Amino acid sequence: MRSDPSDYQLVAPGSLHAAVSLLAAEPGAWLPIAGGTDVMVQYAAGKLTARKLLSIWNLPELRQIEIVPDEIRIGAGCTYTDLRKHDVVPRDFPLLASAAQWTGGIANQNRGTIGGNIVNASPAADSLPALLVYDAELILVSARGERRLPYLGFHTGYKKMQLLPDELIRAICLPRKFSNYVPYARKVGARNAQAISKVCIAALGLLSSGAAGTPRIEDVRIALGSVAPVPLRLGETEKAVQGKVIDRALLTLARQTAIREISPIDDIRSTARYRATVAGNLIVEFLDRMGATPDPRADKLKDSGLKNGQSR
């Protein structure tokens, strides 16, 4: 049943200060709405329980990308298009740019926001594994002030998160320390555009640049979507391969560890069994390609999905 617009309030206070003041006055009463690519879908389906909506779309304070020497601070209201078109994001954070490119189609990329993707908290969200491997931190804002916390652990369960009722995400901070890592991202789904992932991965790897001998994995960071109640960083799998030489045995170990670490389910898009198999395959493909890439910079953008990106 479609919703009746006369049952809903929507206000657009026009500034971040006014928005958080409203949230502070009635914590939990107002549902923030940015580009509407999730909220309006629930509304159209008659499933939106909130009756009072607060538009934070296009608030200038949330729509900027700030570059400082050691990090980049992405306003939570930046759209996927903003990320793709930016001159630093695709270059320094290719995993995020490719996820942005795989989200929806152009029209949804023009409206969907990175902050909205976080608070919508879908375990299948394409951009969230990238934030996990890039060690993102969130700046949350309320009328009481700001606080900063790691994105890892922000989602505490399915659609649950460490966001208080009077808070908004103001910015997502990414440290600029991964530019020499080999990026790997892949979305497995019916199609890249529009379709929601069955499994998606974002990973970064760094091989030791030791003098002679076979290179070892100096550092590795792996996150998957659609395999757990939250976007998942695979800490155990990372630990299992850290410092090792990439050979057949290691690939098998990585696959087994990853499958133990995830908890996929059967749903309308896929099955637990398929997801587990694909998750293992993706991790093997990532490590295998990393091993086959002696110079981390050589194939840096090969699979980041950027080759067709507008941003380049």
Place this chain on the structure above:
Amino acid sequence: MTQSPAKKDDGKCELSLDVNGERKMVRVYPMQRLLDVLRHEFNLTGTKEGCGEGECGSCSVLIDGELVNSCLVPVLQAKGAAILTIEGLAAHEPARRLQQAFLECGGAQCGICTPGMILAAVHLLDKQAQPTLEDIREGLSGNLCRCTGYMQIFEAVLEAARRGTSA
């Protein structure tokens, strides 16, 4: 919009919208979808409703030059913005070339997706005058067509782009 007469009017707000270059005042509920306002308040029925959930692109319009699905835009968020619908493209040169190319290449059959396809193609050509086939596939990836199988549509956009440079 079905609205029971008993329902009070006080939740409505007065908005000014720039639709196809014309300034229009309208009294609406802020959560009304831009799609419904265009179709029911302004009689601009060229903007179609397909899925109503941002998946199909039939309701595509440009807001301040950016392609959006009007089914996902609460009208309050379009306040003061410049909205371009398929009707507003009648005198728009790239759109006329696209229309002609769609006719010649068989890019339109039942026609429901066509306004959205044209808007998405106008948006693409505006950003990239000479798109590759891959660019076109991506630019139109949010617009579904259940008749043509897409190839004729892609050819039409390629053709329109070609004619755009030779003109």
